[in-house]
Amino acid sequence: MDTSEFRKRGKEMVDYIADYYDQLDTRQVYPDVEPGYLRHLIPDSAPQEPESFEDVLKDVERIIMPGVTHWHSPYFFAYFPTASSFPALLADVLSGGIGCIGFSWAASPACTELETVMLDWLGKMLNLPEEFLAGRNGEGGGVIQGSASEATLVTLLAARTKMIRRVQSENPELTEADIMSRLVAYASDQAHSSVERAGLIGGVMIKNIPSDDKFAVRGSALKKVLHEDRAAGLIPFFFCATLGTTPCCSFDRLLELGPICNRETIWMHVDAAYAGSAFICPEFRYLLNGVEFADSFNFNPHKWLLVNFDCSALWVKKRSDLTSAFKLDPLYLQHCHQDSGNSSFRSLKMWFVFRMYGIKGLQEYIRKHVKLSHEFENLVHQDERFEICAEVTLGLVCFRLKASNELNEALLKSINESRKIHLVPCHLREKFVLRFAICSRTVESFHVQFAWKHISKLGVLMDFSLCR
Amino acid sequence: MDTSEFRKRGKEMVDYIADYYDQLDTRQVYPDVEPGYLRHLIPDSAPQEPESFEDVLKDVERIIMPGVTHWHSPYFFAYFPTASSFPALLADVLSGGIGCIGFSWAASPACTELETVMLDWLGKMLNLPEEFLAGRNGEGGGVIQGSASEATLVTLLAARTKMIRRVQSENPELTEADIMSRLVAYASDQAHSSVERAGLIGGVMIKNIPSDDKFAVRGSALKKVLHEDRAAGLIPFFFCATLGTTPCCSFDRLLELGPICNRETIWMHVDAAYAGSAFICPEFRYLLNGVEFADSFNFNPHKWLLVNFDCSALWVKKRSDLTSAFKLDPLYLQHCHQDSGNSSFRSLKMWFVFRMYGIKGLQEYIRKHVKLSHEFENLVHQDERFEICAEVTLGLVCFRLKASNELNEALLKSINESRKIHLVPCHLREKFVLRFAICSRTVESFHVQFAWKHISKLGVLMDFSLCR
Ligand SMILES: Cc1ncc(COP(=O)(O)O)c(C=O)c1O
Numbered sequence: 010m011d012t013s014e015f016r017k018r019g020k021e022m023v024d025y026i027a028d029y030y031d032q033l034d035t036r037q038v039y040p041d042v043e044p045g046y047l048r049h050l051i052p053d054s055a056p057q058e059p060e061s062f063e064d065v066l067k068d069v070e071r072i073i074m075p076g077v078t079h080w081h082s083p084y085f086f087a088y089f090p091t092a093s094s095f096p097a098l099l100a101d102v103l104s105g106g107i108g109c110i111g112f113s114w115a116a117s118p119a120c121t122e123l124e125t126v127m128l129d130w131l132g133k134m135l136n137l138p139e140e141f142l143a144g145r146n147g148e149g150g151g152v153i154q155g156s157a158s159e160a161t162l163v164t165l166l167a168a169r170t171k172m173i174r175r176v177q178s179e180n181p182e183l184t185e186a187d188i189m190s191r192l193v194a195y196a197s198d199q200a201h202s203s204v205e206r207a208g209l210i211g212g213v214m215i216k217n218i219p220s221d222d223k224f225a226v227r228g229s230a231l232k233k234v235l236h237e238d239r240a241a242g243l244i245p246f247f248f249c250a251t252l253g254t255t256p257c258c259s260f261d262r263l264l265e266l267g268p269i270c271n272r273e274t275i276w277m278h279v280d281a282a283y284a285g286s287a288f289i290c291p292e293f294r295y296l297l298n299g300v301e302f303a304d305s306f307n308f309n310p311h312k313w314l315l316v317n318f319d320c321s322a323l324w325v326k327k328r329s330d331l332t333s334a335f336k337l338d339p340l341y342l343q344h345c346h347q348d349s350g351n352s353s354f355r356s357l358k359m360w361f362v363f364r365m366y367g368i369k370g371l372q373e374y375i376r377k378h379v380k381l382s383h384e385f386e387n388l389v390h391q392d393e394r395f396e397i398c399a400e401v402t403l404g405l406v407c408f409r410l411k412a413s414n415e416l417n418e419a420l421l422k423s424i425n426e427s428r429k430i431h432l433v434p435c436h437l438r439e440k441f442v443l444r445f446a447i448c449s450r451t452v453e454s455f456h457v458q459f460a461w462k463h464i465s466k467l468g469v470l471m472d473f474s475l476c477r
Numbered sequence: 478m479d480t481s482e483f484r485k486r487g488k489e490m491v492d493y494i495a496d497y498y499d500q501l502d503t504r505q506v507y508p509d510v511e512p513g514y515l516r517h518l519i520p521d522s523a524p525q526e527p528e529s530f531e532d533v534l535k536d537v538e539r540i541i542m543p544g545v546t547h548w549h550s551p552y553f554f555a556y557f558p559t560a561s562s563f564p565a566l567l568a569d570v571l572s573g574g575i576g577c578i579g580f581s582w583a584a585s586p587a588c589t590e591l592e593t594v595m596l597d598w599l600g601k602m603l604n605l606p607e608e609f610l611a612g613r614n615g616e617g618g619g620v621i622q623g624s625a626s627e628a629t630l631v632t633l634l635a636a637r638t639k640m641i642r643r644v645q646s647e648n649p650e651l652t653e654a655d656i657m658s659r660l661v662a663y664a665s666d667q668a669h670s671s672v673e674r675a676g677l678i679g680g681v682m683i684k685n686i687p688s689d690d691k692f693a694v695r696g697s698a699l700k701k702v703l704h705e706d707r708a709a710g711l712i713p714f715f716f717c718a719t720l721g722t723t724p725c726c727s728f729d730r731l732l733e734l735g736p737i738c739n740r741e742t743i744w745m746h747v748d749a750a751y752a753g754s755a756f757i758c759p760e761f762r763y764l765l766n767g768v769e770f771a772d773s774f775n776f777n778p779h780k781w782l783l784v785n786f787d788c789s790a791l792w793v794k795k796r797s798d799l800t801s802a803f804k805l806d807p808l809y810l811q812h813c814h815q816d817s818g819n820s821s822f823r824s825l826k827m828w829f830v831f832r833m834y835g836i837k838g839l840q841e842y843i844r845k846h847v848k849l850s851h852e853f854e855n856l857v858h859q860d861e862r863f864e865i866c867a868e869v870t871l872g873l874v875c876f877r878l879k880a881s882n883e884l885n886e887a888l889l890k891s892i893n894e895s896r897k898i899h900l901v902p903c904h905l906r907e908k909f910v911l912r913f914a915i916c917s918r919t920v921e922s923f924h925v926q927f928a929w930k931h932i933s934k935l936g937v938l939m940d941f942s943l944c945r
Pocket residue numbers: 089155156157158159201203251252253254255280281282283309321819
């Protein structure tokens with residue numbers, strides 16, 4: 010394919026995507042296929058001779074689309090949102106076209122530099138403390154990671170290195186292995202599984218701190234565990250606070266937890282994967298209070314800030330903590346100013362989105378989603394068969410029938426099997442709960458009303474089947 | 478931006494990219510900017526109000542392009558190639574448009590399934606042993622990773638878990654920490670820095686095995702170290718063999734190393750990040766002989782197989798080794814058939830590239846690059862001031878002036894400062910060496926000849942400055 014054919018095909022593909030979005034509300038949100046469906050539809054091996062673009066594009070409709078879960082359908086209310094916006098798509102075309110790999114400054118100066126500046130822009134939007142910004146000569150600053158999980162891992166490892174060095178400098182007789190075996194990290198019992206996984210990868214103990222009745226970790230709960238663990242000879246080194254937990258979007262109490270971590274020289278990382286985007290609105294910024302005590306802070310613009318996957322923003326107060334934990338300098342990378350990891354030109358997406366929406370446009374977007382979730386919350390409230398299971402702060406509503414777990418499971422099953430909308434569940438303590446997350450960029454009150462009517466109708470059938 | 482504006486702007490962007498490629502050979506391959514250049518060119522913070530696409534695109538030329546290292550310029554001979562092809566770009570537009578997140582089967586069935594099938598296609602192209610393929614019910618199979626570094630990390634961690642479990646089952650009195658402190662992993666002294674980093678992350682010892690005079694690790698060298706380490710009470714658990722080392726594209730001797738690893742129950746991982754693509758050509762497949770002894774094998778289609786970043790292919794004989802090392806099942810992910818990690822629809826790129834090039838087209842592409850590197854090798858050979866520093870097998874030529882390191886450093890400096898072509902160096906033993914890698918999809922004999930004339934001319938100036 011030469012450039013002139015690329016011009017043609019590229020434009021056809023742009024039209025295909027535009028058509029896809031125009032008609033997305035008519036596509037069934039969740040597919041009907043069974044595991045293994047695709048293998049039967051395509052050949053066992055790659056073709057020897059080239060095939061045409063037309064043939065491939067035809068197969069997209071025939072083979073791929075029937076197996077797609079349409080994350081951007083206005084009837085998709087599952088998980089948390091994954092971002093999609095046209096400015097980000099355009100930037101991704103550009104980034105793919107330039108196709109540079111940004112593993113060092115020299116490998117692509119523009120890539121490295123735009124990233125630092127965009128993370129400063131975003132940090133300012135969130136009103137992050139100055140210490141987290143790179144500015145012209147700051148010690149802090151932001152980097153783009155592929156995911157919140159990666160950000161948690163990277164900070165846990167940096168904290169591990171830092172603590173090992175500290176303990177060794179005070180106790181030169183201890184080996185690294187001795188210290189490792191006594192290190193312990195903490196997170197809420199509501200934290201995302203990636204925190205446990207980070208502990209597993211890093212080979213350190215990781216403990217859950219029990220959350221309170223609002224699913225939030227309080228200072229007192231952390232203190233209690235720290236006290237016990239210190240008494241048992243363990244070395245607490247890392248606490249991952251969650252702002253906006255995955256099950257129900259609850260918020261750990263940073264203002265209580267931060268001073269404890271600082272006093273005890275425990276690295277506090279703040280994971281706000283989903284909720285972080287909301288902090289660009291002054292009325293939600295209070296949720297981030299206490300971040301001034303944190304060593305690192307992360308959220309995913311690729312969830313709720315219209316920057317397509319992947320784009321997870323991580324800020325640290327001391328960039329040297331990250332680099333000194335990982336720095337290895339083979340000559341072929343040393344070529345001047347080494348810095349970041351291996352990546353494409355992800356900061357372009359942020360630049361396009363921030364400029365083409367403007368801060369006001371992004372704030373409006375967040376507000377609209379929050380408004381819609383409260384609209385849904387009110388609908389649930391008005392139906393006395395149902396209950397709200399956790400405080401609704403942002404775009405997620407956790408609810409259930411006032412009935413057994415079995416019945417709620419049956420309700421969810423019938424909702425998803427009818428294929429009109431798509432939801433996923435969670436457990437809150439012993440309760441099976443339905444999560445209704447405002448996800449799509451194009452979701453409107455109309456879709457939320459439709460979803461509720463549908464759920465409520467299926468709820469009636471549940472009651473009925475229960476009575477039989 | 479609504480869909481109708483996206484149609485318009487998307488097409489403009491396609492034209493911009495096509496123009497970029499049409500004129501790429503006229504752009505200076507390496508930029509003139511100094512660190513910090515970009516911050517001066519853009520505002521301190523994001524705009525409140527939306528800006529227009531035109532303004533953003535204008536700034537791409539004004540602010541971004543002057544700081545770009547043009548990886549796809551035919552005058553770029555640095556590092557290793559990073560792939561770029563039009564079919565992959567088209568697939569990425571589609572993948573971005575669908576915008577699904579494939580962290581479980583349910584999150585996007587098509588995404589999960591196409592990935593498995595594409596890795597089977599690719600495995601067959603390489604003539605990988607059947608055990609590595611998923612087939613309809615195999616224990617093995619492939620997954621896409623973001624990078625070779627990630628693949629090494631994942632396999633090292635899986636091997637670590639496996640060995641800890643094995644040792645504990647035989648010695649229940651040992652704690653995990655006891656075992657961890659005795660684990661040791663190995664790789665060539667020529668291995669990529671990511672192997673050392675994986676050891677660092679995983680908290681295990683990692684040792685270099687000395688390579689021979691061809692920069693290859695031999696069985697005897699591994700045996701010697703294993704013998705010493707076992708005697709010292711260590712537990713060898715992982716060996717990362719490299720096919721196509723980063724400095725000079727040398728090949729560890731799998732046929733000697735594999736049986737040793739198997740006998741000693743050491744996980745053998747094969748990292749062929751760059752070289753792996755060549756194994757689709759029957760005449761280069763011999764380089765992969767011995768992979769039948771490996772537990773896992775990885776290479777980067779995003780380097781040399783025309784599938785744009787990111788797409789690193791990892792195969793294992795037992796998929797359960799990977800999942801059991803990481804499996805954590807919170808309810809919101811359990812929704813049936815969980816499998817893979819968090820990612821976009823990366824397999825689409827493979828599908829588009831494999832079909833639109835065909836196996837033959839891909840083989841031709843590899844062969845053309847290898848031919849060009851031999852052409853360059855011959856030019857170096859004919860000039861007696863220069864020497865070839867390592868056997869040229871694929872698309873990389875390591876060479877230097879028969880002179881001091883200082884003079885070679887000066888030569889490289891003058892090459893890169895003249896901005897006509899771009900190279901990076903490496904060290905081979907004590908020698909400072911220039912690496913000439915065939916990189917661009919559009920590089921021709923003409924560019925290679927030009928590059929050599931340029932280098933040779935600067936070489937004369939070096940001689941001159943030396944004589945003064
Ligand atoms: C609180 C929280 N942390 C981490 C994650 C994981 O995010 P990622 O997929 O970017 O790793 C999620 C995902 O929903 C989350 O809700």
